[in-house]
Amino acid sequence: MQDVRPVQAGVVEEWDLEADVVVAGYGIAGVCAAIEAARAGAEVLVLERTGGWGGAAALSGGWIYLGGGTALQRALGFDDTPEAMARFMSAALGPAADDARIGDYCAGSAGHYDWLVDCGVEFKPEFWSQPGWEVPHDEGLGYSGGENSAPFRADIPPAPRGHVPRMQGKRTGVRGAGYMLMRPLAETAESLGVRAEFDVRVSALVTGDGRIAGLRARRYGRDLTVRARRGVVLATGGFTYNADMVAAHAPRLAGRPAAAIEEHDGVSILMAQAVGAAVAHMDATEVAFFGDPQLLARGIVVNGRGQRFIAEDTYPGRIGQAVLLDQGNEAFLVIDEAGHDEGVATATSTPFFRQPPTWAAGSIAELEADMGLPAGALQGTVDMYNAYAECGEDPLLGKKREWLRPLRSPFAAFDMRGFTAGFTLGGLRCDLDGRVQHVAGGPIDGLYAAGRCTWGLASGGYASGTSLGDGSFYGRRAGAAAARRTSGDAEVPHA
Amino acid sequence: MQDVRPVQAGVVEEWDLEADVVVAGYGIAGVCAAIEAARAGAEVLVLERTGGWGGAAALSGGWIYLGGGTALQRALGFDDTPEAMARFMSAALGPAADDARIGDYCAGSAGHYDWLVDCGVEFKPEFWSQPGWEVPHDEGLGYSGGENSAPFRADIPPAPRGHVPRMQGKRTGVRGAGYMLMRPLAETAESLGVRAEFDVRVSALVTGDGRIAGLRARRYGRDLTVRARRGVVLATGGFTYNADMVAAHAPRLAGRPAAAIEEHDGVSILMAQAVGAAVAHMDATEVAFFGDPQLLARGIVVNGRGQRFIAEDTYPGRIGQAVLLDQGNEAFLVIDEAGHDEGVATATSTPFFRQPPTWAAGSIAELEADMGLPAGALQGTVDMYNAYAECGEDPLLGKKREWLRPLRSPFAAFDMRGFTAGFTLGGLRCDLDGRVQHVAGGPIDGLYAAGRCTWGLASGGYASGTSLGDGSFYGRRAGAAAARRTSGDAEVPHA
DSSP, X not given: OOOXXXXXXXGOOOOSEEEEEEEEOOSHHHHHXXXXXXXXXXXXXXXXXXXXXXXXXXXXXXXXXXXXXXXXHHHTTOOOOXXXXXXXXXXXXXXXXXXXXXXXXXXXXXXXXXXXXXXXXXXXXXXEOSSSSOOXXXXXXXXXXXXXXXXXXXXXXXXXXXXXXXXXXXXXXXXXXXXXXXXHHHHHHHHTTOEEEOSOEEEEEEEETTEEEEEEEEXXXXXXXXXXXXXXXXXXXXXXXXXXXXXXXXXXXXXXXXXXXXXXXXXXXXXXXXXXXXXXXXXXEEEEEOSXXXXXXXXXXXXXXXXXXXXXXXXXXXXXXXXXXXXXXXXXXXXXXXXXXXXXXXXXXXXXXXXXXXXEESSHHHHHHHHTOOTTHHHHHHHHHXXXXXXXXXXXXXXOXXXXXXXXXXXXXXXXXXXXXXXXXXXXXXXXXXXXXXXXSSEEEEEEEOGGGBOOSOSSOOOTTHHHHHHHHHHHHXXXXXXXXXXXXXXXXXX | OOOOSOEEGGGOXXXXXXXXXXXXXXXXXXXXHXXXXXHTTOOEEEEOSSSSSOHHHHHSOOOEEOOSSOHHHHHTTOOOOHHXXXXXXHHHSOSSOOHHHHHXXXXXXXXXXXXXXXXXXXXXXXXXXXXXXXXXXSOOEEOOSSTXXXXXXXXXXXXXXXXXXXXXXXXXXXXXXXXXXXXXXXXXXXHTTOEEEOSOEEEEEEEETXXXXXXXXXXXXEEEEEEEEEEEXXXXXXXXXXXXXXXXXXXXXXXXXXXXXXXXXXXXXXHHXXXXXXXXXXXXXXXXXXXXXXXXXXXXXXXXXXXXXXXXXXXXXXXXXXXXXXXXXXXXXXXXXXXXXXXXHHXXXXXXXXXXXXXXXXXXXXXXXXXXXXXXXXXXXXXXXHHHHTTTXXXXXXXXXXXXXXXXXXXXXXXXXXXXXXXXXXXXXXXXXXXXXBTTSSEEEEEEEOGGGBOOSXXXXXXXXXXXXXXXXXXXXXXXXXXXXXXXXXXXXXX
């Protein structure tokens, strides 16, 4: 990585490029910032490290967490309110969800859906009801955070809020939902006159006159200086691919497969920290769990002591977080043959998740011995589970009645120790206009950020679509705020 | 809090105070930095916010984590090596313990003990063998991190490493072990000519000529500028009493009782971040657990689902971390009357920990109903525990044979939900000489730090004595390094 120390404007002899608003990163946050800055009348330049737009968003599953009564939710007959959505997000995205930000996001969520549709993003009005994080075809709406599972459903009216852009050729991956989200947005930006420079790697901020004046970058081995007359928007993603930062902040993710792209090297966070920016929740991570939801829901997930710890029919990302963060990355799926066969027949997930069981046995006693658990540990768990399942109840963890059936011989178990991966959720502290905050409080003049280089809606928990959600929503805010800033008008001097 | 933004040296018209080495904070790290800087020939000035030396150290239990064959360990017949000590610390202080730092600390640990003794700190050569974190009288050595408990004892030769300065009048608190650690050190500093200014609240660093030139502070409502000809050592403690920082970095500690002093407001971390300093493991926390170890070891500790999750005879701080971080801050102690009565008769902890049980019952079925657990949850746990305890085994969690005895009616349970408190462990990244690191890598010239405003030996786990250990050890290093630095000789320019 290049030196992230800020450069004094006086040192810069000439600007190689300039614009009113300079956006670093052409993923979901960057494209939305560019669109809104351009619509606000600013000349916009996007600097992108790779050869094209897209970022992690274009390669992602494309889910966007939206609700409070979007047109799609209403068309499919789901009641939702900003209040119910906010209650769920505050409960599920903890342990320290920012209620002001969540309230703001939920209040604007239905309008944000309309904005995406206006930009050309298509959502098919069809609902996918199964647990999981993938729709089998091109369905446009599904549960993506465990809203209809324990513990949330008891107190908070559930609604599906995972909005999925209509994809083409899911199995080939050519036009996945993430791509079908990004393409119309990039086309919209282009139609508004947004310029983009590719193969440009940003490395440092340029400071002058008490504000951020631009960026230093590198292209084809040569340094570039880029002037931002109104503001810089940082949107280069998280730090999942920065091993040093992961070790220092989110060590449980160290050495795990990264659910991110290598451009997520944390450079925006470091560049901003070098001028005194504050960060938050740098330890927080999304955690994926490599199990097929149709199998998980039909079995029981136990830890290294043979104990259940989570309702198995919830969002698999919640299971993954519990496994990695609370259970020492140890988990086993125990299932019976009937449930296994039914689950496999029903499974719609990518074939990657379909592995044969690790162990098979005629009795739990035999199975727990094979698994290396103390005799009786799994037996006690299964006995209790079965006794309640007979009555359609799960008082321990609240799995829904539809998935409750006593486990009967023959049995199988999957060794899922280490079946986790993830990406980072922590980053720069911003206000609701995307203004990067100084550790002393107040904004750093001329500096904005959005997407996974910021702390967004999640501070520990997660629901699929949260990152594309806050990246797009607060990307728009950051672009608009940067465009509004008058050239040379320093609000608050930074360091 | 005052503005932590750095002040340019050119803005400072005159220096109110000056010295070669200026130390902020007169706790354990500050006093050790002052001693070594003075011994290296520097003129030293300590700035302390309160009216006297002491900091959190003087009010603490005084345990210092030392080993590898200290004179005290050897006098009491314990074999220990730096290698065994390092293996334990790497395993117990994770999830991302810094092996280089741990190796360095363990290699110097026996020598550091001698240094403390040379400064006048007294340790009584008497061993306290019971689990816990308090010695009953003035014993000088005890287990303080679960070294002799599962899971560590199976693979790592255990040795007691909690060194306790000889206290006077433990029950009155007048001359506790923390005070008896700090007093001789402060007297040593004074004898070396170290000056101290009290009621001085530091607020910002002064920068100039590419280095840290001093500090801005406030006393009696008036700003002070303090020149540091060679270096500034930050040693004002952690951020447990900064609610905004706790919410942003260690939210599970938010709203919990603080095992710290209100001077631990994070100001050193913020002042350094304002000049681009890197932080690490800001989420990490020590967690105390308000249970009497003599009762914990004789019972079983279960979570909100009635499941055991930790060997109950380990260091109570490990139990506290597991409860707060992995078990949603829910725990219950289940014990039988015989164990309870024996534990109370043996208890040596402060009376604070001795509460009556919340529930009492003749059967586990009755007890679990009273506790609000699903029928059968606790019963299964107790049945399995008892079956193995009959044979003196605990294959699930490895509690030592000496504490294993089947639980027999009548039973009692303690509601220990929320019985946790703690302090922060994350902070500034420093090298082994206490030089504060910039986010771009490399030191910030003229800036040093030690103690709980830095990330030290622990990055998640904990053992009692770790903070006084790294605070004193790396406080010495920071003071020596600052004294060695030649006035005006900029090594690496900071932002």
